[in-house]
Amino acid sequence: MDRFELRLQDYSLSEDQESVRDAFSQFFAKECPSTVVRAAEPLGYDKQLWHRLVDMGVTSMSLPAALGGDEATLVDLTLIAEELGRTVAPVPFISHVVATRLLAAAGTDAELIQAAVAGDRPFAVALQPLRPGEAQLVPDAAVAGDVIALEADALVLTSADKASPHLLNQGSTPLGWWQPPAGAGRIVLAEGTTALALHARAVREWKLLTAAALIGMTEAALALAVEFAKTRETMGVPIGSLQGVAFPLADVAIGVSGGRNVIWRAAWMAENEPGVRPELVPIAYANATRVATHGTTTSAHMQGGLGFTIEADASLYFLRAKGWSVLGGDPNLDLITVGDAVLASAAR
Amino acid sequence: MDFSRLELTADQQQFASEVRAFLDALVTEDVHEEERRTGSGFNEHVHLALGERGWIMPTWPVEDGGAGLDPVRKRILDIELSRSRVPHITAGTTGLVWTAIERYADPGLLEDLRRKVASGHVRFCLGYSEPDGGSDVAAAKVRAVRDGDEWVLNGSKIFTTSAQNSQYTFLITRTDPDLPKHKGLTMFLVPLSAPGVEIQPIRTYGGERTNVVYYGDARIADLYRVGAMNDGWSVLHGPLDAEHSLGGESTGLDDLSIGRNFLRPLERALDAAAGWAGSARRADGSVVADDATVRLRLGKIAMDLEVGISTPGPMGRVAGSEALVRGGADLIDMVGPAALLSHDAEGTVAGGTIDYAHRFAQGTTTYGGTVEVFRNMIAQHVLGLPQMNLPGRRVFLVPRRAEQTAGARV
Numbered sequence: 019m020d021r022f023e024l025r026l027q028d029y030s031l032s033e034d035q036e037s038v039r040d041a042f043s044q045f046f047a048k049e050c051p052s053t054v055v056r057a058a059e060p061l062g063y064d065k066q067l068w069h070r071l072v073d074m075g076v077t078s079m080s081l082p083a084a085l086g087g088d089e090a091t092l093v094d095l096t097l098i099a100e101e102l103g104r105t106v107a108p109v110p111f112i113s114h115v116v117a118t119r120l121l122a123a124a125g126t127d128a129e130l131i132q133a134a135v136a137g138d139r140p141f142a143v144a145l146q147p148l149r150p151g152e153a154q155l156v157p158d159a160a161v162a163g164d165v166i167a168l169e170a171d172a173l174v175l176t177s178a179d180k181a182s183p184h185l186l187n188q189g190s191t192p193l194g195w196w197q198p199p200a201g202a203g204r205i206v207l208a209e210g211t212t213a214l215a216l217h218a219r220a221v222r223e224w225k226l227l228t229a230a231a232l233i234g235m236t237e238a239a240l241a242l243a244v245e246f247a248k249t250r251e252t253m254g255v256p257i258g259s260l261q262g263v264a265f266p267l268a269d270v271a272i273g274v275s276g277g278r279n280v281i282w283r284a285a286w287m288a289e290n291e292p293g294v295r296p297e298l299v300p301i302a303y304a305n306a307t308r309v310a311t312h313g314t315t316t317s318a319h320m321q322g323g324l325g326f327t328i329e330a331d332a333s334l335y336f337l338r339a340k341g342w343s344v345l346g347g348d349p350n351l352d353l354i355t356v357g358d359a360v361l362a363s364a365a366r
Numbered sequence: 367m368d369f370s371r372l373e374l375t376a377d378q379q380q381f382a383s384e385v386r387a388f389l390d391a392l393v394t395e396d397v398h399e400e401e402r403r404t405g406s407g408f409n410e411h412v413h414l415a416l417g418e419r420g421w422i423m424p425t426w427p428v429e430d431g432g433a434g435l436d437p438v439r440k441r442i443l444d445i446e447l448s449r450s451r452v453p454h455i456t457a458g459t460t461g462l463v464w465t466a467i468e469r470y471a472d473p474g475l476l477e478d479l480r481r482k483v484a485s486g487h488v489r490f491c492l493g494y495s496e497p498d499g500g501s502d503v504a505a506a507k508v509r510a511v512r513d514g515d516e517w518v519l520n521g522s523k524i525f526t527t528s529a530q531n532s533q534y535t536f537l538i539t540r541t542d543p544d545l546p547k548h549k550g551l552t553m554f555l556v557p558l559s560a561p562g563v564e565i566q567p568i569r570t571y572g573g574e575r576t577n578v579v580y581y582g583d584a585r586i587a588d589l590y591r592v593g594a595m596n597d598g599w600s601v602l603h604g605p606l607d608a609e610h611s612l613g614g615e616s617t618g619l620d621d622l623s624i625g626r627n628f629l630r631p632l633e634r635a636l637d638a639a640a641g642w643a644g645s646a647r648r649a650d651g652s653v654v655a656d657d658a659t660v661r662l663r664l665g666k667i668a669m670d671l672e673v674g675i676s677t678p679g680p681m682g683r684v685a686g687s688e689a690l691v692r693g694g695a696d697l698i699d700m701v702g703p704a705a706l707l708s709h710d711a712e713g714t715v716a717g718g719t720i721d722y723a724h725r726f727a728q729g730t731t732t733y734g735g736t737v738e739v740f741r742n743m744i745a746q747h748v749l750g751l752p753q754m755n756l757p758g759r760r761v762f763l764v765p766r767r768a769e770q771t772a773g774a775r776v
Contacts, residue, residue: 028618276677357665364640
């Protein structure tokens with residue numbers, strides 16, 4: 019890798035991107051206050067909110083124009099995911115959009131894609147390759163009867179009447195054990211190296227969007243802690259004036275600002291020059307999991323005992339920092355692949 | 367948003383090749399060897415050669431001694447200078463000072479200095495920190511007292527890096543101890559050749575040379591005052607903000623923060639460790655690079671690097687510096703005792719690159735404003751947290767220790 023390569027370093031959003039971000043920021047702020055998040059627990063799915071989000075066009079916007087999409091980019095999707103994370107909205111946006119894009123990339127017939135775009139039936143993706151006879155925990159499997167999985171070297175969409183039973187879990191997400199149910203409809207979407215490549219791409223996209231959601235979640239948790247630190251007093255001064263409080267919060271802000279930008283750079287590269295610097299996606303994801311764990315922990319802690327209560331909204335963020343991120347597996351495994359990229363580059 | 371490769375025109379391509387060839391010939395192994403030995407951050411032959419091309423102040427018009435470079439050519443030059451590892455500290459401080467004096471210094475003095483700065487014959491250093499206080503620049507105690515058309519300077523400055531390479535220091539002085547802290551300061555461009563100015567070297571374990579500069583009844587003409595008397599804080603703010611990489615809009619061409627510079631030694635150390643791991647063997651005969659703990663740690667450092675590159679402004683300054691501190695230390699552990707060997711020692715790993723990164727890292731958390739100063743800025747200006755009400759925030763206080771020893775020194 020040429021570390022002195024002349025590349026633009028332009029992290030600015032276009033006017034269109036700013037409008038997308040603002041529109042979804044307003045949407046989630048209005049439609050998804052913490053009361054909605056709490057009401058959707060423990061399943062972590064608010065059907066009405068999901069339908070309102072589908073009405074905003076999220077299921078089709080990143081599809082090619084030929085499929086009725088607006089050709090929105092991965093960067094645009096990360097903007098939406100970040101706003102969704104800010105309110106920890108209980109909707110299967112990430113799974114569903116990644117699955118829909120996967121159907122489109124596999125050249126699935128238009129009718130099926132339109133069914134996914136309609137959003138009446140949430141779709142999910144099994145992130146790990148399937149092992150025969152073994153179930154795996156699939157994000158959103160408790161609300162999605164339609165799951166795309168890699169079975170040996172075939173990418174298969176399995177459509178069941180019913181979703182998997184929901185499992186109570188730390189992050190209150192629609193997590194379920196999943197394996198292809200007997201008698202369910204099966205469509206082979208792709209085979210061989212194409213299937214492997216398509217699945218790998220879907221996993222990358224899931225990680226990118228989840229990373230963005232984690233950054234939004236962390237920034238929202240930080241905002242709660244900052245507000246608390248401005249007004250809560252100890253020994254006659256606001257606790258936020260004390261460096262023992264201010265500095266850890268500054269560290270969260272540092273993590274959020276770099277975390278967001280590295281996601282944008284990874285998303286931009288994946289969109290425009292896939293195959294160049296592919297390690298940026300695992301970097302962005304592993305970093306976001308670190309930022310979210312550290313940021314939501316710190317933000318809760320700065321609110322003392324109150325931040326440890328379920329009543330405090332800080333708890334919503336803390337519980338989802340792991341609840342959303344670990345669905346993609348151990349981020350250290352992602353970092354090992356990054357290490358391999360460093361080794362390969364040094365060997366050249 | 368755009369991270370694409372810069373599409374260079376044929377002319378720009380030609381310029382890039384020219385710059386690289388020029389620097390390859392100029393920044394020789396002898397230059398690197400001298401820098402390792404002296405830690406001077408400067409090589410006069412190199413500096414003057416760059417000045418001859420107009421590349422000290424590359425965006426200045428040619429008639430002022432610059433090269434009239436457009437932003438793309440400026441970026442090409444910057445990145446090639448970085449690649450060449452040219453000793454650049456003195457050039458850096460010179461640029462920072464010029465930003466301030468250009469607005470406030472005597473016009474005749476400026477005219478006299480402009481071409482000499484551009485040609486490389488005149489260099490500047492920063493006279494901010496004092497032995498009694500580091501990060502709190504506005505607490506400066508060096509006294510300047512007016513005597514007719516002259517000023518008499520007394521006191522000392524520390525960490526005046528590049529003083530030995532410079533003709534002038536940009537000095538912050540106290541001209542009225544009775545005024546509120548920030549109101550009693552005045553800036554000067556002090557000729558270092560003035561009688562009464564004495565430069566003493568200090569060495570760091572990062573390899574750098576810096577200095578203490580003593581001012582004992584040093585007399586300078588009023589011509590060298592920069593800005594109005596007691597208005598020093600406003601004069602200082604330009605270069606201080608530039609040094610803190612605050613303010614300016616991103617051009618989309620340049621790095622997001624000064625933290626980028628701190629990541630360069632980490633890149634070299636990471637690549638050196640990865641190269642080593644690919645061929646080195648454990649006692650059991652296995653290749654180090656096959657060890658998952660090694661692959662994980664290389665990946666973590668690469669993550670810190672990329673995140674650092676993408677972290678803006680004051681946040682990036684902290685992220686970059688601390689990534690270097692963490693990464694350098696872990697790479698030493700990974701490689702083991704061979705990582706500690708000096709550049710010329712037998713069996714050294716990549717010429718002591720990792721050893722250097724670990725030592726160099728420690729200064730980066732302090733100079734140019736400590737990471738704590740930056741965390742304060744982030745807490746107050748980014749997060750809007752309240753400022754602590756400290757006794758010396760607005761009032762000029764002489765540190766207690768200094769009060770006790772003041773008699774002895776003066």
